[in-house]
Structures are given as structure tokens and as C-alpha cells.
Amino acid sequence: MTAIDNAPAIEPPRSPSRPARKRGVNWEKWGWIYMRVSGVLLLVLIFGHLFVNLMVGDGVHAIDFGFVGGKYASPFWQVWDVLMLWLALIHGGNGMRTIVNDYATLPTTRRILKGAIFVAVAALILLGTLVVFTFEPCPAGSPADLLPSFCPVG
Amino acid sequence: MTTATIAADRPGNADPSVIPFTVTFIIRRFDPDTDTEPRWQDFDVEMYATDRVLDALHKIKWEQDGSLTFRRSCAHGICGSDAMRINGRNRLACKTLIKDLDISKPIYVEAIKGLPLEKDLIVDMDPFFASFREVQPFLIPGSKPEPGKERVQSVAERARFDDTTKCILCAACTSSCPVFWTDGQYFGPAAIVNAHRFIFDSRDDASQVRLDILNDKEGVWRCRTTFNCTDACPRGIQVTQAIAEVKQALMRGHA
Numbered sequence: 051m052t053a054i055d056n057a058p059a060i061e062p063p064r065s066p067s068r069p070a071r072k073r074g075v076n077w078e079k080w081g082w083i084y085m086r087v088s089g090v091l092l093l094v095l096i097f098g099h100l101f102v103n104l105m106v107g108d109g110v111h112a113i114d115f116g117f118v119g120g121k122y123a124s125p126f127w128q129v130w131d132v133l134m135l136w137l138a139l140i141h142g143g144n145g146m147r148t149i150v151n152d153y154a155t156l157p158t159t160r161r162i163l164k165g166a167i168f169v170a171v172a173a174l175i176l177l178g179t180l181v182v183f184t185f186e187p188c189p190a191g192s193p194a195d196l197l198p199s200f201c202p203v204g
Numbered sequence: 205m206t207t208a209t210i211a212a213d214r215p216g217n218a219d220p221s222v223i224p225f226t227v228t229f230i231i232r233r234f235d236p237d238t239d240t241e242p243r244w245q246d247f248d249v250e251m252y253a254t255d256r257v258l259d260a261l262h263k264i265k266w267e268q269d270g271s272l273t274f275r276r277s278c279a280h281g282i283c284g285s286d287a288m289r290i291n292g293r294n295r296l297a298c299k300t301l302i303k304d305l306d307i308s309k310p311i312y313v314e315a316i317k318g319l320p321l322e323k324d325l326i327v328d329m330d331p332f333f334a335s336f337r338e339v340q341p342f343l344i345p346g347s348k349p350e351p352g353k354e355r356v357q358s359v360a361e362r363a364r365f366d367d368t369t370k371c372i373l374c375a376a377c378t379s380s381c382p383v384f385w386t387d388g389q390y391f392g393p394a395a396i397v398n399a400h401r402f403i404f405d406s407r408d409d410a411s412q413v414r415l416d417i418l419n420d421k422e423g424v425w426r427c428r429t430t431f432n433c434t435d436a437c438p439r440g441i442q443v444t445q446a447i448a449e450v451k452q453a454l455m456r457g458h459a
Contacts, residue, residue, distance in 0.1 A: 152387060
């Protein structure tokens with residue numbers, strides 16, 4: 051049993067052939083977690099959105115400028131829609147990025163496609179957020195029957 | 205010549221299990237010396253219900269076309285040499301019984317996908333074993349056992365990684381993974397299974413090293429949970445579950 055002590059020293063295990071991951075934020079990991087968390091939140095947000103817009107009250111027939119204007123006058127629906135906008139666009143953009151990673155092999159193609167996805171997502175988020183928070187529900191000089199009920203007449 | 209064959213040759217024997225029937229095999233052939241592209245070739249083989257796909261390949265090689273090339277060693281589902289795509293699914297030829305396949309139609313046999321094709325049913329396994337080696341699939345203990353004693357482990361501790369000890373490195377899972385087909389850098393299910401085997405081993409002290417390796421861009425986060433690997437595994441390992449357990453360990457930060 052003493053042979054173990056006399057055994058020749060074994061070389062340490064070979065070092066990995068690819069460099070170890072750099073320190074810092076692990077985007078792959080957080081991307082993976084984001085997809086799951088945002089997926090669950092979006093299930094609630096999107097079905098809530100569809101229910102309120104299409105089922106409650108007059109349903110789909112109620113949707114007009116006044117209906118949308120009325121919704122955006124309430125901070126609750128502003129937050130709801132902005133959350134939906136950001137979560138859905140980043141979720142979709144990250145999914146598209148994954149598909150590019152999987153199926154585009156040329157580095158230039160990958161860069162162009164990922165750049166296009168990023169620009170599209172960023173532009174839509176910016177525009178959407180701008181609309182939700184700067185929406186004017188009572189534009190001056192519009193006929194009262196097209197406007198939300200709380201608008202001052204005249 | 206087996207006794208079953210002799211019995212079948214005898215007239216008047218009505219046992220259906222020893223009556224041979226003809227099965228058509230369509231095999232994807234590739235000879236690097238003469239072919240530029242793989243081609244499909246069909247063979248009609250006399251088979252018994254108890255035969256396996258590997259027996260058909262043997263019959264073709266020994267009786268019809270000696271140039272048919274494939275790997276096999278133990279022929280009993282242990283060595284993991286004869287993984288191939290049978291009717292579009294990754295299976296071991298030595299564990300796939302003819303009676304379990306629909307023989308009213310031809311049986312398609314081709315090499316596993318995602319690894320470089322060398323000849324007929326043989327692929328270059330080097331990239332597969334390279335990613336296996338990268339996860340350091342050997343015990344790395346932090347301390348010496350008591351002199352003259354083994355490293356003690358409880359039944360529960362052993363059961364924690366029992367499923368992933370069954371891997372025979374046949375590459376059926378890795379070569380069924382759509383991410384591996386398109387992204388050759390991905391570690392692949394087999395490497396992650398073998399990392400799982402040591403990450404959750406209570407005697408091993410380098411699980412953090414392996415978790416760091418699999419936390420890579422081409423590591424476990426590439427997995428899309430398509431379950432192809434679990435379906436392909438001839439040993440019945442819950443491969444996708446093992447990958448998910450590694451993901452959870454990475455989120456916890458420890459095994």
C-alpha cells in the first residue's frame with residue numbers, strides 16, 4: 051500500500067485549448083435568463099392587452115382614436131405598453147440574433163444582419179416610447195365625437 | 205451458421221420467427237477516392253425478425269459488396285462504435301432490431317451528421333473527442349484519500365450523477381443536435397453530459413473549473429432544448445435534463 055507514495059508524479063491536466071472566458075458580464079448567460087423571464091412576463095402582458103382591447107365591453111369595435119387616446123392618458127396603460135414594447139422587441143431581437151448565430155456563417159454577413167436587427171430594435175423602441183409618453187389625446191380643433199370623453203369641448 | 209438458419213432451411217417448419225424475409229436497405233455511400241458527392245445505393249438482404257441493422261450491414265459487406273465501410277467493435281451496444289442515422293434517427297446499428305422498423309418500406313442508413321464524412325458510414329470523430337477532452341473528464345480531487353482507503357461516497361451522492369455515468373461516447377446525441385450541425389464550436393451534448401458526471405461528483409473538487417468552461421459563449425447556453433439528444437441516446441440518458449442541471453448550477457454559481 052506504500053506504492054502510492056512512490057508512484058511517479060503525474061503531469062497536471064492539460065490546459066484548455068480555447069482561452070478561458072474573459073471576466074465581466076456573461077451576455078450569453080444573461081441573454082438566456084432574459085429570454086425566459088421576459089417570456090413569462092410577456093405572456094401576462096400580451097394576453098392582458100388582447101383581452102382589454104378585444105374582449106372587454108364593445109370588444110374590437112370600440113377601438114378608435116378616442117379609445118387609444120383614453121388608454122394613453124392613464125399612467126397604468128402607459129407603463130403596461132412601454133413594458134410590453136421593450137420586453138417584446140428585445141426578446142424578438144435576441145431571438146433573431148440567435149438565428150443569425152446559428153445559420154449565418156460568413157463574419158461579414160453576421161455583422162451586417164446583427165447590425166440591422168439592432169438598428170431596427172433600437173429605432174422601434176425609441177419611436178414607441180416617444181409615442182406612448184408624448185401622446186396628445188386631445189389635439190386642438192378636432193371634432194369632439196372622435197376624442198376621448200374627458201377632453202374639454204371646443 | 206446459427207441453429208436458427210438451419211431450422212429455417214428445413215422444409216415444413218412453420219415457426220414464423222425463423223422464416224427469412226427480404227428487407228431493402230438504402231445506404232448513403234461515399235468513397236473519397238472516386239466520389240465527389242455521397243450517393244445512395246440499395247441492397248436487398250434476407251433477414252430474420254431477430255436480426256439487427258448491424259447484421260444486415262455485415263451480410264452486405266460479406267456477401268454483396270466488400271467495400272461497404274462502417275465501424276463496429278463489440279456489437280452489443282457497449283463500445284459505442286456503430287452510431288449511425290437509421291431512417292433519419294441516430295441509433296446504434298447493433299441495438300436496432302429489424303422487427304422494430306417498418307420493413308414494408310426501405311430502411312435508410314447513413315453516417316451521423318455534423319462531423320466530417322470520411323467514407324460510407326465513417327466520420328472523423330476528432331472534433332467530438334476534442335470537445336470531450338476540453339471539459340476535463342477525469343477525477344480532480346482536492347485532497348488525498350486516507351492511506352489504504354478509497355474515497356467514501358454515500359448512496360445518495362453516487363445517485364446524483366448516476367445517469368450521466370452511462371455515456372459510451374457514441375456521438376449519437378452530439379450528431380443529432382441541430383446547434384452542433386450549424387455551429388461546430390458548440391461543445392455538444394456528449395461533452396456536457398461527461399462534464400455533468402464530474403461536476404456533481406462529491407469526490408471531485410474541480411466542478412468550478414468545468415462550470416467556467418461550460419459558461420462559455422459556445423457552452424451550455426447554446427442549447428435550445430430540442431430534446432434530439434435525449435431521443436438519440438442509446439443508453440437512455442436524460443441528456444437535455446443533464447444540460448439543464450448544468451445551466452441551473454451556473455445560475456446558482458456552484459454545483
